[in-house]
Amino acid sequence: xxxxxxxxxxxxxxxxxxxxxxxxxxxxxxxxxxxxxxxxxxxxxxxxxxxxxxxxxxxxxxxxxxxxxxxxxxxxxxxxxxxxxxxxxxxxxxxxxxxxxxxxxxxxxxxxxxxxxxxxxxxxxxxxxxxxxxxxxxxxxxxxxxxxxxxxxxxxxxxxxxxxxxxxxxxxxxxxxxxxxxxxxxxxxxxxxxxxxxxxxxxxxxxxxxxxxxxxxxxxxxxxxxxxxxxxxxxxxxxxxxxxxxxxxxxxxxxxxxxxxxxxxxxxxxxxxxxxxxxxxxxxxxxxxxxxxxxxxxxxxxxxxxxxxxxxxxxxxxxxxxxxxxxxxxxxxxxxxxxxxxxxxxxxxxxxxxxxxxxxxxxxxxxxxxxxxxxxxxxxxxxxxxxx
Amino acid sequence: xxxxxxxxxxxxxxxxxxxxxxxxxxxxxxxxxxxxxxxxxxxxxxxxxxxxxxxxxxxxxxxxxxxxxxxxxxxxxxxxxxxxxxxxxxxxxxxxxxxxxxxxxxxxxxxxxxxxxxxxxxxxxxxxxxxxxxxxxxxxxxxxxxxxxxxxxxxxxxxxxxxxxxxxxxxxxxxxxxxxxxxxxxxxxxxxxxxxxxxxxxxxxxxxxxxxxxxxxxxxxxxxxxxxxxxxxxxxxxxxxxxxxxxxxxxxxxxxxxxxxxxxxxxxxxxxxxxxxxxxxxxxxxxxxxxxxxxxxxxxxxxxxx
Numbered sequence: 001x002x003x004x005x006x007x008x009x010x011x012x013x014x015x016x017x018x019x020x021x022x023x024x025x026x027x028x029x030x031x032x033x034x035x036x037x038x039x040x041x042x043x044x045x046x047x048x049x050x051x052x053x054x055x056x057x058x059x060x061x062x063x064x065x066x067x068x069x070x071x072x073x074x075x076x077x078x079x080x081x082x083x084x085x086x087x088x089x090x091x092x093x094x095x096x097x098x099x100x101x102x103x104x105x106x107x108x109x110x111x112x113x114x115x116x117x118x119x120x121x122x123x124x125x126x127x128x129x130x131x132x133x134x135x136x137x138x139x140x141x142x143x144x145x146x147x148x149x150x151x152x153x154x155x156x157x158x159x160x161x162x163x164x165x166x167x168x169x170x171x172x173x174x175x176x177x178x179x180x181x182x183x184x185x186x187x188x189x190x191x192x193x194x195x196x197x198x199x200x201x202x203x204x205x206x207x208x209x210x211x212x213x214x215x216x217x218x219x220x221x222x223x224x225x226x227x228x229x230x231x232x233x234x235x236x237x238x239x240x241x242x243x244x245x246x247x248x249x250x251x252x253x254x255x256x257x258x259x260x261x262x263x264x265x266x267x268x269x270x271x272x273x274x275x276x277x278x279x280x281x282x283x284x285x286x287x288x289x290x291x292x293x294x295x296x297x298x299x300x301x302x303x304x305x306x307x308x309x310x311x312x313x314x315x316x317x318x319x320x321x322x323x324x325x326x327x328x329x330x331x332x333x334x335x336x337x338x339x340x341x342x343x344x345x346x347x348x349x350x351x352x353x354x355x356x357x358x359x360x361x362x363x364x365x366x367x368x369x370x371x372x373x374x375x376x377x378x379x380x381x382x383x384x385x386x387x388x
Numbered sequence: 389x390x391x392x393x394x395x396x397x398x399x400x401x402x403x404x405x406x407x408x409x410x411x412x413x414x415x416x417x418x419x420x421x422x423x424x425x426x427x428x429x430x431x432x433x434x435x436x437x438x439x440x441x442x443x444x445x446x447x448x449x450x451x452x453x454x455x456x457x458x459x460x461x462x463x464x465x466x467x468x469x470x471x472x473x474x475x476x477x478x479x480x481x482x483x484x485x486x487x488x489x490x491x492x493x494x495x496x497x498x499x500x501x502x503x504x505x506x507x508x509x510x511x512x513x514x515x516x517x518x519x520x521x522x523x524x525x526x527x528x529x530x531x532x533x534x535x536x537x538x539x540x541x542x543x544x545x546x547x548x549x550x551x552x553x554x555x556x557x558x559x560x561x562x563x564x565x566x567x568x569x570x571x572x573x574x575x576x577x578x579x580x581x582x583x584x585x586x587x588x589x590x591x592x593x594x595x596x597x598x599x600x601x602x603x604x605x606x607x608x609x610x611x612x613x614x615x616x617x618x619x620x621x622x623x624x625x626x627x628x629x630x631x632x633x634x635x636x637x638x639x640x641x642x643x644x645x646x647x648x649x650x651x652x653x654x655x656x657x658x659x660x661x662x663x664x665x666x667x668x669x670x671x672x673x674x675x676x677x678x679x680x681x682x683x684x685x686x687x688x689x690x691x692x693x694x
Binding site: 192204234 | 390393396397400401403404407496497500505506507508509510511512517518519527529531532600601602603604605606607608610611612643644646647650663667668670671
């Protein structure tokens with residue numbers, strides 16, 4: 001038996017080379033356990049759903065998706081990607097949720113010249129002068145949601161906005177992104193500790209400052225804590241809370257419930273999108289997993305669609321990594337968000353929409369689209385990227 | 389910076405402190421009396437919050453759900469004690485840390501299997517969802533007032549239990565000298581199971597009361613456990629009074645620091661330094677406090693053992 005396997009492997013290695021692959025291998029690394037695990041699980045479920053709906057195939061070739069948990073640990077993420085590109089010889093790597101994991105792990109794929117298709121994280125470090133030819137994103141550059149929120153605050157004519165974000169690099173980037181498009185006055189900028197539980201002190205300061213609106217970037221469980229306490233403090237009646245889409249997504253809504261009704265948040269997709277791909281995705285996701293898909297689930301699904309389209313474009317010859325990359329970046333990927341393009345740095349040029357939390361036909365809380373904040377928006381870093 | 393704001397922030401500090409006390413009281417009992425490091429204390433807190441969320445949705449009554457969650461968690465805690473922790477008392481601390489850390493991992497994945505990985509719904513009861521006017525210009529969250537009331541009530545009850553009852557006397561005897569207490573005929577096994585149940589019940593009160601203003605999710609216990617350890621180290625291990633004083637100190641120092649330090653720094657320093665230094669110093673303030681207490685009183689403020 002073992003001899004047979006070795007013979008097959010040798011045969012495969014010899015036969016490899018130039019001919020088209022007869023199967024596709026994808027390495028999916030994500031945070032799937034622990035308190036930070038919910039978005040990664042959603043992204044994985046979305047990705048696997050896309051493969052399942054295509055009959056277990058990507059680009060008409062049988063697909064094998066290897067899944068590894070990075071445990072929210074950059075080192076574990078790097079090891080997983082190393083193993084995928086060296087031992088498993090995958091054709092694509094995808095799945096990482098958190099920027100710190102991505103910055104540690106993606107270079108392993110870059111060095112091996114294996115395309116990395118981001119289903120979430122898009123830190124500025126790889127968007128500007130540090131961009132890489134083997135990186136492409138089916139999600140967004142990290143600043144996108146914050147820029148859209150800033151633009152929304154400007155268009156609403158808010159004269160003073162109070163800003164809060166955790167005291168770590170992505171928190172500072174978030175508020176910088178907001179301020180890039182917000183032209184009014186910043187009432188104050190506050191950076192609580194990352195992972196802080198109780199916001200009573202900050203909320204009292206907000207009340208005393210009397211701003212017209214509050215913009216808070218609070219990732220993961222911090223967002224739930226913040227929204228619950230914001231409402232309990234009675235601030236939502238006097239001061240409008242603006243959140244980026246990922247802090248007002250299905251997972252947060254599920255945990256907070258009714259108090260989130262009427263909350264405005266910009267994002268690149270909402271489950272009520274009126275296009276065939278989105279409707280198919282939402283219906284299939286609900287049927288498969290029994291919950292409304294979050295943006296993370298949509299991004300996982302879109303990453304699979306992007307890979308699917310690229311494999312078709314190169315007619316299965318994914319061994320030619322540069323051709324595969326050209327196809328990933330040059331094509332018009334199918335997507336639940338509608339049409340979008342890829343910029344020279346690998347990040348999407350896409351629209352951002354204003355969403356408000358309302359109720360669907362069955363009385364469930366859901367994000368509804370009510371307008372466009374940015375049409376075909378490109379990130380601010382692309383011009384520093386030397387790639388064509 | 390008005391007097392109203394300072395008053396409000398002091399209330400916030402009191403509330404945060406009492407919330408830590410609920411957690412630290414159970415931890416200090418178990419740590420002090422059984423000489424057992426229980427890292428899984430945070431898992432019982434998580435179980436309490438999840439049970440609360442489940443019972444609120446099943447019964448629709450906040451008070452009934454609270455009672456059920458506390459009883460349920462206490463039973464789970466006692467089962468854990470009888471089945472596992474009892475075997476760890478004689479082992480060294482490292483073994484206890486390893487074993488209870490394993491319990492954390494198992495509990496997290498079990499909760500994920502039962503409830504899913506996404507945070508579950510738990511909100512303040514409708515009657516307490518808004519603020520009340522305490523003074524003209526001072527509107528304060530009514531739910532946070534309830535937390536203050538529950539925290540004070542539990543502190544009082546615990547004080548009465550430990551200081552005025554026979555069980556409390558045994559508990560104190562066990563904390564200050566376990567061998568002597570055994571020699572005097574105290575049934576340590578039953579006492580330990582009881583104490584562990586009380587500790588788990590306190591965890592459940594903390595989890596159930598905090599669930600409505602915090603995310604009820606897998607791993608919620610670990611983030612708050614560190615603060616609980618800081619509290620009992622400051623207060624003196626094994627001492628309920630120490631836990632109360634330590635928790636109030638941590639709560640008030642942390643809240644006041646976060647509220648006023650950044651503004652204070654801006655008065656004296658250039659804005660670029662102040663905006664970096666303010667949040668950084670505010671977030672390490674309680675650890676500075678702990679280091680200072682340990683420097684002058686290595687046993688904590690109210691050491692239980694003489």
